[in-house]
Amino acid sequence: MYIVIAGAGVVGRNLAKRLVENHDVVVIDIDREVCERVYSQYGAVAICGSATNINVLKDAGIEKADVAIGVMRNDADNLAFALLAKNYNIDQIMVRMRDPEYKSAYKLAGATTIAGVIDLLVEEFVLDIEQPEIRKVYSLSEGKAEISVLTVPKNSWCDGKSISEIVKVDSFPDNILISGVFDQEEDRLIIPHGDTKVKELNQLFLVGRSENITQAAKVLIK
Secondary structure, X not given: OEEEEEOOOHHHHHHHHHHOOOOEXXXXXXXXXXXXXHHHHHOOEEEEOOOOOHHHHHHOOHHHOOEEEEOOOOHHHHHHHHHHHHHOOOOEEEEEEOOHHHHHHHHHOOOOEEEEOOOOOHHHHHHHHHOOOEEEEEEEOOOOEEEEEEEOOXXXXXXXXXXHHHHOOOOOOOXXXXXXXXXXXXXXXXXXXXXXXXXXXOEEEEEEOHHHHHHHHHHHOO
16 A cells, blocks of 8 residues: 655654555655654655645645545644645545644545544554455544454455464464454344354454454464
8 A cells, every 4th residue: 555644753754664565655744853863764755845835745646646645733734734635535544633622624625544643553554454344443541442343355264263262373462352243134133152163254242452352363364
């Protein structure tokens, strides 16, 4: 994917670090020294300038972006960036929100993921980018625990496997709970036990920390 990140603060830099291994990442920031650091440390392309300036966005390749992420200091700047990204029909527009009063404006601007500054986790954005099959349902205690729903893809290795077989896989994280299985074919929710079988297109309810949910999803859909 081609990803444009507006803002190279702590969150922007960590996103670049996580995503540059598997994606084409361009970071925009007004601080030239920070841009040089992003390039030298992480290998991501860094553009010095304002992410609310259309010419700077064009230099960053906004026309071909699959994902646009606004993590600048001010909501007004992130809102302007989201509006400009929407103009280029970008599928995923993600923003950091500091003031909850901006939430409806962000939605109107086309933001597909809005993360509050208190519970913002880099993993939340990475999850939405790399594991779109997962839908976060609820966040508890400022992101310390989350409930997410993952749809088991067709031809998955875990089709026909029991819950106990799945969680015993070496790479499956220990501190993730599969708390529910929704069978779309039978239109019913199953409270699973160890011997409960999982089928393709079942929806699994996962409970745990965001980063562990990401790891569990990689195991389940590989």
